[in-house]
Amino acid sequence: MTTTTETVLDARGVTMRFGGLTAVKNVDLTVNSGEIVGLIGPNGAGKTTFFNCLTGLYIPTEGEVRYKGTVLPPKSFKVTAAGIARTFQNIRLFNNMTVLENVLVGRHTRTKEGLWSALLRLPSFGKEEQASREKAMELLEFIGLDHKAEHLARNLPYGEQRKLEIARALASDPGLILLDEPTAGMNPQETRAAEELIFAIRDKGIAVLVIEHDMRFIFNLCDRVACLVQGEKLIEGTAGEVQSDERVVAAYLGEPFEGAPGADEVAEVEAAEAHAEEAPAEEAPAEEAQAEAAEAEAAEAEAEAETDADAETDADTEPETPAEDDTAPAADSTTSTTTDGEAK
Amino acid sequence: MTTTTTDTAPQAIATRENRIPEQAARAMATAGGALTVVSCFLAWTWTSAFPGDLTVYGYPGGLQWLVLVGGALTTLFGLSSYGIKGLRWLTPAGADAAIKLSALAALYTTLYTVKAISTALGGLVNLEPGGFIVLIASVIAYLGARSLPFERPELDEADPEDSWWDRYKLGYRNRWAVTKAAHASGTPKPARALPASVEILIIAAVLAVGLGVFTYGVTTPYQELFIGFLITAGFGFAALQKAGLVARFTALTAKHRNVALVGAFVAAAAFPLTQTDDQYATLGVNILIFATVALGLNIVVGLTGLLDLGYVAFLGVGAYTAALVSGSPNSPFGVHLPFWAAIILGAAASMVFGVLIGAPTLRLRGDYLAIVTLGFGEIFRISMNNLDGVSGPDLTNGPNGVAGVPNVNLFGFDFGANHVFLGFTIGRFANYFLLMLLVTLIVIMVFRRSAESRIGRAWVAIREDETAAEAMGINGFRVKLIAFALGATLAGLAGAVQAHVNYTVTPDQYVFANAVPPNSAFLLAAVVLGGMGTISGPLVGGALLFMIPNKLQFLGEYQLLVFGIALVVLMRLRPEGLIPNRRNQLELHKDLEAPAVLSKAGA
Structure with missing residues (x-):
């Protein structure tokens, strides 16, 4: 897409075993800057497991994941600090916090003020708090929820909760954002809106890796698509290539x-x-x-x-x-x- | 306690209500309230053998005052419901529910009084005509109030195939729904903007009334009066809340937060001045210690969501440390540090202890953490018991404890002596009360400031969803450890004062569960009862939980049972605690549609 392509995410030979079961087997995947990459596959193919390996929720049994050239630490908060943000397949917002507070929590890694400066209300505390709030409001405006900043997250309708999760992930200034089924349960209009939003995120210079089941959505959106079947990467290529690949069709529609x-x-x-x-x-x-x-x-x-x-x-x-x-x-x-x- | 006490079928409830037309019902409630007030000036019994002297015509005494308050509230709310100018501000959220609850306050207090008189003196024959008049008046007020119309909920129909048990459950559910609907109130109308000075005056006035109520409760000399106080205060507060006045006041304090805090501090500091002797100041300082520790626990439980069942051990660490370095004859150190050094050492020791316990245990989640903290709490107590020179090094003098902790002497001010201040005599416990109040203020500031910061948000995020919080870049272990250590430090501060107040520090003060506070179970109950995640919640809950065992000695060994039942009832009626989280109230103003969802938020 862009002229200067830098490899943002480089996963090599990622394998994840749970006891005797291999959920993800030897998967390579790269995401370049300015790219939207899709990850598809039937249910139980290991997509979310692979995501969890990328974000430090699981430590891959084999293989390594590099972000901009450095190997990622095996702790999810360190991964976020390094620059990979994520959303969850089943929404995991902080329900009893307001919309604004949710986004402010997302700022955690990019802010430094500790307990002492909070207790003593040092001047730097006020400054940083102010800056965080401004940044958070900016993000809420970006996703179109600024008018609901003081609402509790639990009271938002479903589609807005998904959006808020994205805003919360964006708050950590990531270089790569991983979206786990961002349009699950959405109607066609909402899906289109989500598409626009993801394009807008890409235009901010953030690479996107997205898991999705909605084929039309993913083939519209993505520059490259990888298909995971039974934990193994079947094919990776442009939307057209993947769509017409026999094995993908077989994986989804089956063969005799x-x-x-x-x-x-x-x-x-x-x-x-x-x-x-x-x-x-x-x-x-x-x-x-x-x-x-x-x-x-x-x-x-x-x-x-x-x-x-x-x-x-x-x-x-x-x-x-x-x-x-x-x-x-x-x-x-x-x-x-x-x-x-x-x-x- | 429900208003519909008989177990009739739902249809019966529906038809029963409309026997009295609304106009008449309202008039009955208001007039009944007024008559109740008047009858409080009559004699209720013939002998002053019943405590409080209810024999005087023309002047109320003892329990009569409480009934009077209930009656007055009923009358005022009733008049306000007529839209009388100058009283309409009393009921911004609608008057009917408030009338019902205040009528209940008057009725139950009256019933209790009559019962107490006839038990104490032997039969209803001991009532003077005034006693019967007040009984009739409050019943009239109650009957009028309960006939006020309300929006009926849709009841579930019984399935003819149901077993009797299913029918019973259905009937119960329906009755409960009707009771709830009968006492539902609207959303408060937005308050008229007043000049800031007037608002501050209102805050001051309310705080003064609050001080009055608290002082009255603490100084109730006999248990009948205290029970009456609990009944009246409970229903009265519920009535004020249904009227929307509590929400109004909360909004005012939110607007002038610092004024409210200073005002509350001044009001609390005025408490010892209202006392002529040290009897109730003792109770006051112990309440304050207990409530402050509960507030510290609220950081751990309410904000961070870590169930700590051994919290009282941190109070113990603070107390033992302060006692050992303050020149107690039982201390092997033989040093006598000034108080400021002792309290800092106490807090620091608690913090170290907190980190030591937290570091290995905070990797656990949920129930596991609760069990491990419970274990550590007991380990502390048993260790203190054994460090007596026989089964361990001689450090704590074993079960006899560290005794003879001298009084605090801060910058030449002897806390053990009486001081005369503006004509008021301030005794030993009053001195400590004021000192402890300072500690409470520190704890409140720490709680407030840390809660409204990056770290406080991280705590709440961890309470809500630890996995998601970690994925947002929060180092869960570190943040939880900070909460744990901070909570321990605050308990240590209170412990250092406690050592001086009580002269003696013994291991059996720091157990998991006991009939008398402070102990871990009571601390946790104070937090849950008061309202998790709030500042005033644990303070109120702590005060109540400390006072009740103190005032109701007759409960004796049944105390824990009664507490258990009370907690269950409370969690059924008000799962968010007495003082719900600000977030819920904030949302109540913004979104009128979802109160049902919100009521669970604080639980």
Whole structure:
């Protein structure tokens, strides 16, 4: 995008294992300055785990993450201090603080005043507090929430809470901001507004790495997109390349596999059903066919549930919300065939 | 305590209310209130054997004063609801709920008085006609008040398939909803702008009344009067709040914060001047120590959200340190440092102790931290018990404690002697009361300034969501350690004064739970009861929790049980504590739609 491209984030061979389960396997990813990079993948692919590895919430089992050339420390507050800010998939605002205070908390790393200067109200305290407030109000204006500065965060509507989370992350003057599903649960208008906001953030000179399920959103927005499947990076490229890649399509929409109800069997089942309706007397065989089909489905669902659960054993972080994505439901059940082998 | 006491079905409640038309109900409430006031000037009983001397015509005494206050409030709110000029300012948030609660204040106090008289003297026969008149008057006022119309909530219908238990629960829920709706008040109308000087005068007047109420409560000479005081003060305060006056006053103090703080300080300092002997000043200084320590604990619990169950140990560290360096004959050091050095040492020792305990434990979260602090609190007490030269080095004189701590002598001012000041005699405990007041002021300033700073915001952020706070660049461990150490330091300050006030420091003063404060459980209860994250909350909660065991000796060993029940009831009725967090009130002004959400915010 910009002429002077500097590598902001450089993740090399990031691997994250939880016991026997490898949630993220050997993922490389770079983000250059002025870039918006998207990270997509089916539910349970390890996107959020990868994010947590980048922000110091997890210490990667292998590999290293560099920010502007220096290796990131394995503590999330130090990562923020270094210049990477993040939002959360399920909103984690400070609910009982006002909107302004939320953003002021985001300023924490960029301010220095300690307890003594607060207790003695040294002149520097007033100055810094004033500067922080101005900066915070500026950010609230940027996201369009300045008129609600004194409201409690918990009383904001959903879309504004997402925006506030972004403002809070921006308050730490980051060089890179990581957005975890910024449009989850938003309607199309709000999604468009979020798109504008992310472009505006990029124009401020902040690189953006975004996880998203909304394909239209991500392909509009991103300069590059990486696709994560089963913890591994499948492909990285422009929106067009990723969109047309067969493996991505397969990961999302699935490919035929042995034992799955193929076209023939589906036809068979349908025929049987039709037959059964016509002639209720001959129930037995039709029922059998149906039962078979149902069994196959159940087995699949089970396998899928298992892997999902395993991949998400990172307990205290957010479980993926399957309700929100519009492409996944069909894809999920089919991808599980590949999963089976790996997870066990 | 609900107004609908019988367990009738919801339909019955709905029909029962409208028997008295609104006009008549209002008139009944107001007139009943006025009659209650008048009847307080009659004799209620024939003998002065009942404490307070209720036998005099023409002059109220003892419990009569309390009933009078309840009746007067009912009358005033009633008149205000008629829109009488000059009284309308009394009810900016609507009068009806206030009338109901003040009528309840009068009724319950009257009922209690009648009950106390008949128990003490043996039967209702001991009542003079005045006693019956006041009973009838307050019942009339109450009946009128409860018939005032209110917006009825929508009740849930019973499912015919429900079991009796489900029906009972439903009935309870509905009754509760009706009770709540009956006592709901509106949002206060915005106050008329007054000149700053007038506003400051109002603050001064309210603080003077507050001092009066506090002094009255502390100096109640017999327990019947104290119980009556609790009833009247509780319902009266609720009535004032429903009327919107409390919110008004809070807004005023928020506008003139420093004036309010200085005013409150002056009012508190005036307390010993109202006393002729040291009896109640003793109580005053102990209340102040307890409330101050509770305020220090509020930094740890209320702001940072760390459940500390061993906080009283820090009070103990401060007290022991100060006692050991102040020239007690039991001290192995044999030094007698001036008080200012002793208090600084006490605070510093507490801080060191706080850091030592905090450093390994603050990596834990939630319940684990609570358990570990509980353990450390007990370790402190047991260590002090054993450092007696037998089972350990001779440092603290074991269970006998460090005795004979001399009085503070600060710049030639002997705190142990009586001093005459402007014609008032200020005794030993009054001296210490004033000294402790200074410490309280320091703690208040520390609390306020640290809460409104970068570090205070970090504390609250950690309380709200520690993971998110860390992701915002806050070093959680460091910030929590600062809170822990600061809280410990403040307790150490209070401990140093306590050592001098009580002459003796023994290990059994610093236990986890006991029938008498201060102990860790009571401190925590004071914070929760008063309101977490506020300044006045723990002070009020601390004062109440200290006074109640002191005044109600008859509770004896049932004290803890009664406290448990009281806490449960309070948490049911008012989970945010007696004095809710400013944030909630701030929001109440801004957003009229969401009071239901907000009431949970402080809990």
